[in-house]
Amino acid sequence: MENATESEDPIYRNIHGYLSVIICSIGIMLNIVNILAWSRKDTVASDVLLSALGVTDGFSLLSYLIYSAYFFLITGPGQNMYHSERGMYVVVVGFHSFLTFHMFSNFLTLSLAIIRYFHVCRGYSKFCETRFSYFIIMFGLIVTVLVALPFYFYYEIYDLAEESESGYWIMKSDFAREHVYGFQVPLLWIYGVIFKLIPCVLMIILSGSMVNSIRRAKKRKDQLTNRSIHRKSRRNCMEYNRTTLMLVMIVVIYVLTETPIAISAFLSGLQRAESHFFYFLLYSTVGDILDLLTVLNASANFFVYITMCTRFRRRIRVIFSG
Template sequence: MDNTSSTGSEDMFGYREIHGYISTIVCSIGVMLNIVNYLAWTRQSASVSDTLLASLGVTDGLALLSYLIFNVYFYHVSGPYVSVYHSEAGMKMVIICFHAYIIFHMLSNFLTVALAVIRYFHVCRRCAKTEICKMKITRFIMVSGVLSVLLATLPFYFYYEVYDLADQSTNKTGFWIRKSNFADNHVHEYQVPILWVYGVVFKILPCALMIALSGYMVKSIREAKRKKDQMTTSSDISTTKKSSVEYNKTTLMLIIIVMIYVLSEIPIAISAFISGLQRAESHFFYFLLFSSVGEVMDLITILNATSNFFIYFTMCKKYRQNIKLLFQL
């Protein structure tokens, strides 16, 4: 696909005409629900997991907000086609929202991995920490996450550029987006490595790690249940039953969050991995931004960023209590 000739009008499944409406509704609801998530998890004194869940609400909310701004301009104010006139400022805003979405989405991914690791040590290693130690762990995770993501996403800033359609000897006016000259001139030094980093380091490896950690946690829960079933004293069973059920529900809640994350990330991970294997000029990110398949992948991702509220509310008693306190129900 030639960058200069691409129209961005590929609509293999006829989905593009409704994507703008669906994603606007999902993002709008998701932003509000993630605000509720943040307020609920910060309602009382928070553990490391609570702080990370509150931070996940912030990053998911900002990712959805970035996509919402892009979506409103691209699907409602103008149109996702090169034939529609776009101003230079509008196209630059699209690129800015694209990069912001990647940053906040990767921060969400980092926090999800951190949650899985923290819960693994809590469930499988029975690590008990003081409040000071918890604060240090939380601060370390947050700072290292922000710095790592900002550094890791730096190469993406050189991928796109805005160009004037009138300079391309066409009858079209306005501006559009294409791969930068730097990307075109550095296929093997830039395009291929960035696909491997994006597909493997940011997608496949975290998915594999979280699947493994979730498996260990499920195994630990089953072993704990088996030991409790072997207890002979009914009074012992009754005193530990409530706390055990709630503890396991919290663990299962985080496992479900992890599994939904994995399922939503795998299609993009595989696509990026295959594109990297080709070791040739790639239009992967252009494909994500301008194709109906990319839009379907986007929809899966924003649904994932919106779904946490329903998981929390269904499976976490503490979250429901915080919601009641928050709204004074």
């Protein structure tokens, strides 16, 4: 299937545009609050990464908001709808910007899990320095941009006048069709395996190790008498464990929302020349649902912070109390 066609099951597609625009709008506002809270003067290394995560999630949602508003509300996701050339560029650039920012968010989430693992399970605190967090952000930004660039060559804008129709549509580029094994398949594996499947597996392992470490620490603490532990020390220990569990919860949400996408890309890569993963991402009901999971993932962190982090709630009170 070289050209994208309208989905055969339009039931969900009729509400996807409205639903995604609402969630993206709310998610952008929540991520602005996240950025304000985590970028206070008394920040630590994890705060810097969480601020960057809020920025990337916010831009990811903004990109999808632009794409979804045009493709589902202003016009329609079908070749039978009239689309201008400029509109098709909005779709392509908006969607691929969404993928780029989301891949950067994945990198930051994995980095947070790795840093917390070394701190909790290995007692290695060098990675917790603020300057190291800035290095991670710059390194991740460069890697993500370089990896995402080939995605922009996957599709091209097609003039329907060649088929005696008016308007423009999107199809696989000549380069993509001519380089199946040298371009299409590697691109699917990079996106689905390197940026999705492997991070999911790593995060499950790291999260399990951190939870076990917290459980062992709790057992050791319970073996001590209450008199031997200062109240302030107990409070600091509880706050430390809550912060770790908060990061674990972020990882859990990530794994739940990203695993279906990772499996889809992985299976598409196995199809080799018949792989149509990006077709499903852009033009099918299945792709819309996978996109919605990603949008929910980018919007959910605020609720994790507000329910599990005392420091975040304290900062929120300071921000809104003036």
